[in-house]
Amino acid sequence: MELNICHLYPDLLNVYGDMGNILILKHRAEKRNIKVNIINISINDTFEPEKYDIVFFGGGQDFEQSIVSSDLLKNKVSFIKEYIESGKVFLCICGGYQLLGKYYTTPAGEKLKGLGILDIYTEAGNKRFIGNTIIYNKEFDETYVGFENHSGKTYIGNLKPLGRVIIGYGNNGEDGYEGCIYKNTFCTYFHGSLLSKNPELADRLLKLALQNKYDEVALSTLDDSLEMMAKEFIIKRET
Amino acid sequence: MFKIQAKSFISIITSKLILKMSKTFLKGGTNFPGKVALKIDKNILNTISKNYKIILITGTNGKTTTTNMIYNIISSTNQEVITNSSGANMFSGITACFVDNYKFANNNVKYAIIEVDEANVKYITEYISPEIICITNLFRDQLDRYGEVYTTLEKILCGIKKSPKSLLVLNGDESLLGNIDVPNKKIYYGFNCAVDDTKSVNLNADAKFCKFCKCNYKYNFVTYNHLGDYYCNNCGYKRPKLDYHIDKIVEQSKSGSIVEINNNKISINQPGTYNIYNALCAYTVSRVLNIENNVIKHSLQKQNSSFGRQETINIEDKKLKIILVKNPAGYDQAINAISLDEDKINLAFMLNDNYADGRDVSWIWDVNFEKLTSLNVDKIMISGIRLYDLAIRLKIAGFNIDKFHMCKEFESLLSEIIKCDEKTVYLLATYTAMIDFRKLLYNRKYIKKLW
Numbered sequence: 190m191e192l193n194i195c196h197l198y199p200d201l202l203n204v205y206g207d208m209g210n211i212l213i214l215k216h217r218a219e220k221r222n223i224k225v226n227i228i229n230i231s232i233n234d235t236f237e238p239e240k241y242d243i244v245f246f247g248g249g250q251d252f253e254q255s256i257v258s259s260d261l262l263k264n265k266v267s268f269i270k271e272y273i274e275s276g277k278v279f280l281c282i283c284g285g286y287q288l289l290g291k292y293y294t295t296p297a298g299e300k301l302k303g304l305g306i307l308d309i310y311t312e313a314g315n316k317r318f319i320g321n322t323i324i325y326n327k328e329f330d331e332t333y334v335g336f337e338n339h340s341g342k343t344y345i346g347n348l349k350p351l352g353r354v355i356i357g358y359g360n361n362g363e364d365g366y367e368g369c370i371y372k373n374t375f376c377t378y379f380h381g382s383l384l385s386k387n388p389e390l391a392d393r394l395l396k397l398a399l400q401n402k403y404d405e406v407a408l409s410t411l412d413d414s415l416e417m418m419a420k421e422f423i424i425k426r427e428t
Numbered sequence: 429m430f431k432i433q434a435k436s437f438i439s440i441i442t443s444k445l446i447l448k449m450s451k452t453f454l455k456g457g458t459n460f461p462g463k464v465a466l467k468i469d470k471n472i473l474n475t476i477s478k479n480y481k482i483i484l485i486t487g488t489n490g491k492t493t494t495t496n497m498i499y500n501i502i503s504s505t506n507q508e509v510i511t512n513s514s515g516a517n518m519f520s521g522i523t524a525c526f527v528d529n530y531k532f533a534n535n536n537v538k539y540a541i542i543e544v545d546e547a548n549v550k551y552i553t554e555y556i557s558p559e560i561i562c563i564t565n566l567f568r569d570q571l572d573r574y575g576e577v578y579t580t581l582e583k584i585l586c587g588i589k590k591s592p593k594s595l596l597v598l599n600g601d602e603s604l605l606g607n608i609d610v611p612n613k614k615i616y617y618g619f620n621c622a623v624d625d626t627k628s629v630n631l632n633a634d635a636k637f638c639k640f641c642k643c644n645y646k647y648n649f650v651t652y653n654h655l656g657d658y659y660c661n662n663c664g665y666k667r668p669k670l671d672y673h674i675d676k677i678v679e680q681s682k683s684g685s686i687v688e689i690n691n692n693k694i695s696i697n698q699p700g701t702y703n704i705y706n707a708l709c710a711y712t713v714s715r716v717l718n719i720e721n722n723v724i725k726h727s728l729q730k731q732n733s734s735f736g737r738q739e740t741i742n743i744e745d746k747k748l749k750i751i752l753v754k755n756p757a758g759y760d761q762a763i764n765a766i767s768l769d770e771d772k773i774n775l776a777f778m779l780n781d782n783y784a785d786g787r788d789v790s791w792i793w794d795v796n797f798e799k800l801t802s803l804n805v806d807k808i809m810i811s812g813i814r815l816y817d818l819a820i821r822l823k824i825a826g827f828n829i830d831k832f833h834m835c836k837e838f839e840s841l842l843s844e845i846i847k848c849d850e851k852t853v854y855l856l857a858t859y860t861a862m863i864d865f866r867k868l869l870y871n872r873k874y875i876k877k878l879w
Binding site: 208 | 568571576577578631632634636637639642644787788789790791792793794814816817819820821823824829
């Protein structure tokens with residue numbers, strides 16, 4: 190078996206260690222004898238929806254994010270929409286999450302157009318939400334931990350959240366939700382890297398991608414004792 | 429003796445007393461005495477820094493080593509010179525340094541070589557007009573504290589704008605520092621030769637896109653991260669002409685480097701490309717101060733490594749080399765320096781997430797730990813508050829977890845170090861982890877001084 194993982198703008202959106210998610214997905218797939226190809230897609234490259242099984246879209250600094258934003262709207266928006274609507278696996282973090290929405294307002298008050306693929310939007314906040322975060326997803330009965338660092342306040346409307354906030358601020362510090370899920374697109378503000386302490390979520394993404402491609406989902410169990418101890422440590426200390 | 433106001437006098441005396449007490453009882457530096465001095469007289473820094481020719485060193489990485497190098501070079505010319513310790517590079521710590529060295533009846537002209545935190549430059553230049561301000565480099569650093577590199581640069585520039593007469597000594601290979609819009613006179617240093625055959629920046633490097641037109645930079649060569657001989661094909665922005673330059677790297681080994689700077693052969697007894705930059709910056713400042721070439725050369729080849737910068741501590745029969753790591757660029761350079769060691773080695777890692785370390789440990793995922801897997805590593809010890817996060821990172825990098833010795837307590841880290849079969853142990857530690865571990869080493873009498 191083989192999985193193609195597309196990393197969107199790895200050269201521009203790379204500041205918060207989100208690259209780790211790609212390394213972790215690759216590691217966990219290869220442990221199950223699944224071959225992984227990483228495809229880096231950046232400025233002026235063509236996004237080819239049929240080629241990828243998992244797409245990762247991280248966050249960056251304002252300067253780089255402005256470069257990304259104009260390239261997306263010019264070259265990629267319809268292809269990314271097609272990919273997401275077809276139910277393929279898409280993981281978005283922080284800036285990537287904000288860009289999928291209808292718009293986001295910068296701290297300077299400028300309203301920037303998003304890709305408008307998800308029915309969500311982000312307003313500028315005057316407080317930066319920084320800290321360790323813990324959320325619970327009832328449907329999956331899973332607890333995720335991570336680190337958030339954002340000032341944008343995101344509102345997800347009728348979409349499902351990734352989880353309910355136990356510790357931290359979440360999407361906007363108001364409604365108690367963190368992240369959002371639409372079809373097989375998972376959005377969150379979690380750094381950490383996200384998948385480093387949430388191996389259940391990593392395997393969920395791999396399973397969905399394999400299901401889409403091969404109709405089968407058998408993933409052998411891995412030794413996640415370090416990951417679980419890292420997660421437990423945060424839960425114990427923060428709650 | 430020039431006249432000072434009563435308020436300043438009280439401020440100095442009180443602060444000096446507290447300094448004296450904190451040195452006796454706390455056995456280490458603190459910002460508190462400086463805070464008291466400032467509370468009594470907010471202009472105190474202006475008063476107590478008179479008669480000093482001041483050189484400020486700022487930037488993300490290399491501040492402490494560069495500051496020490498310049499301090500040692502000037503000391504060897506028998507001129508009076510003071511410096512601050514790396515733990516005191518904020519406004520209050522720097523004030524405390526000047527208070528500590530203040531003498532009521534000494535009007536000799538002296539030098540002050542001051543390391544300053546990037547965000548604190550603007551507070552210092554409010555009261556002081558330095559002869560020289562050096563900027564070493566700008567990398568992403570503890571994003572929960574500093575924000576983005578462009579923000580950091582803005583903060584430094586804001587400080588420089590308050591001191592338009594200061595000469596700027598700038599890293600020319602740092603694309604963020606070319607053509608900066610300030611009236612100050614500028615001197616640039618950098619590499620005129622490649623370190624290796626790297627001609628493009630790593631995907632994960634910082635500041636890869638032209639700050640003027642947002643197109644990606646091209647490079648004649650990259651020295652490390654985003655530093656190098658850059659140019660932009662679109663708008664024509666390119667590296668400024670270098671005034672002081674590395675013309676040749678004669679040798680790089682685990683014990684240091686031999687280079688040619690403006691046709692002078694210089695030995696630097698601290699390894700790694702980043703230390704060549706530090707030495708080059710120190711060389712540039714010294715030449716600007718008209719210090720003779722031979723004096724600089726002599727000093728640079730017998731530097732003592734500073735606190736946590738490959739400082740070697742003897743622990744029983746082991747040689748423990750401590751390297752302070754704070755951000756991906758510095759960590760990668762530490763890994764490159766360790767990679768110069770061809771012998772079998774032990775590795776120890778400490779990761780804390782206190783405020784001074786950065787509360788977010790995500791940055792370890794931007795460090796190229798994969799490179800360490802090609803070394804001849806015997807034993808791996810992992811410690812610190814966030815030891816599991818680091819262990820996961822090393823596992824994903826390709827290390828076998830059976831090799832890991834997880835040391836929740838510093839005591840067990842120390843005993844694991846003593847039990848190693850091989851003599852050399854490299855310890856890569858974040859700031860508060862290093863400080864706390866040093867306290868243990870101090871209590872066990874492996875080191876004589878905490879700071």
